[in-house]
Amino acid sequence: MPRASDTSLPFGDAVLRAPPGSPWKAWQIDPDAERRKVSLEALDPGARPFSSGDKAADRAAVERLATEIDELQNVFHPDGRYKLLVVLQGTDTSGKDGTVRGVFGRTSPLGVRTVGWKAPTEPERAHDFLWRIHQAMPGNGEIVVFNRSHYEDVLVPVVNGWINPAQTRQRYAHINDFERLLAETGTVVLKFMLHIGFDEQRQRLQDRIDDPTKHWKFSLGDLDVRQQWAQYQKAYEDLLEATSTPWAPWTVVPGNSKTHRNLMIATLVRDTLKALKLRFPPDDPRLKGLRVT
């Protein structure tokens, strides 16, 4: 029986591939490598590969890009051939919420839907771990942004030892198969790992503790998770190695600079939407010269 289909994407391979020589290339986990090693230590969270060198100019560029994304969404929707899933993963304080606001803050909520994933509920736990994820998928012409995702299921249980390495590998395979189904049926899957440093996290958590208006973003459990920093980094490296596929590759986003993080993600989302060569659906010929009376 066929175990896996030849990947043939309705929107063409190039859409998901960092072009050689682009600043994206060094940060995309090579989807063509059969075996690869990912070292997050070797990827500087303070890097700014997409920066113009001028912070104010970068900020203005983010604003322009966010507007451009809104305009592209206005064609993406009626075009209706594709779906877009943007996955944001990263440790606490890595900037997932800030990315949603910065990159999609100018897009009409009609055109983009955000899903924030928490610990699974009882009915969710009674099903496979991709059941709730599949339900939340975008339909044709829809953009969905995941704040956390199914990748939590190969992070938290791994770090806490609730599943063993064989089960983890099984989940990687389930995820790859699932994302292949999505991609081959018209979903562009962009996966961003927001990468901040240990010290940057310390400052951001401290800030949440010191600022009463940020208390709602903080829970004491975040400090326990911080104690497991090294284990989480390792689990991230493992999943980046295992699930950066030709049909749904990962990009690591250096995240110590919030402006640069938004600049990089907004650029890549804009470029991806442009690469789709969106168009309005073919005209109804009866509309030609029609006068409303």
Place this chain on the structure above:
Amino acid sequence: MPRASDTSLPFGDAVLRAPPGSPWKAWQIDPDAERRKVSLEALDPGARPFSSGDKAADRAAVERLATEIDELQNVFHPDGRYKLLVVLQGTDTSGKDGTVRGVFGRTSPLGVRTVGWKAPTEPERAHDFLWRIHQAMPGNGEIVVFNRSHYEDVLVPVVNGWINPAQTRQRYAHINDFERLLAETGTVVLKFMLHIGFDEQRQRLQDRIDDPTKHWKFSLGDLDVRQQWAQYQKAYEDLLEATSTPWAPWTVVPGNSKTHRNLMIATLVRDTLKALKLRFPPDDPRLKGLRVT
């Protein structure tokens, strides 16, 4: 990256395998064959491999089995380790509704849920073809019976030429990957193809036309589909060849005899539930000797 996991089923392989020498063996599409040819012509729809030879005795056996399935469901639910999906596929009049009534008619509706699949709605068509299927999956301790299924998506579009052979193979692979996810996360998937002869269908359709109480089961379009009999048989053969996997094998059920059809499916469902070695969850030790006051 891992493309596919080694199949390791939580309920053990044996649950899904027809034992050598059993009457089931000749009717299960061998899940271990790397390449196989399926010929429905070679499988007699009038055969009765599970029959005692005495129709009244067979009828009584179906009643006993249906009761036994209800009793097993009463443990299946609290056991909660597994999910059961029963897929019923077959042409018009092949006996899908009759199977649901005959095999599960004694099971409390609390314990079994039937889903009848029709042509997809607009929101369903805006997603991949497994989106609506995944949503309907049983949770732990649940039994779901599909009257038609995702296999319609490799029948109707194939026979009508809406998808090409490469797309059909891609769908087979999507289905196999999807069912592997289900099986590896605890869903027992039993797939039955109800196999009736061309002449038997003629009689049953005629009966629906002649009996006003059966008109609701008939539509004129059924006659058009009957004109495509040979193409549908071929599409069934192709899907049986492509999707009878070790984690979700197909069984062809000779269906000209309704009693025998129910006998065979009820026997296999009962045997499968028994093979799971169901048990009530471990006792809470605090219950020992507890007196209600």
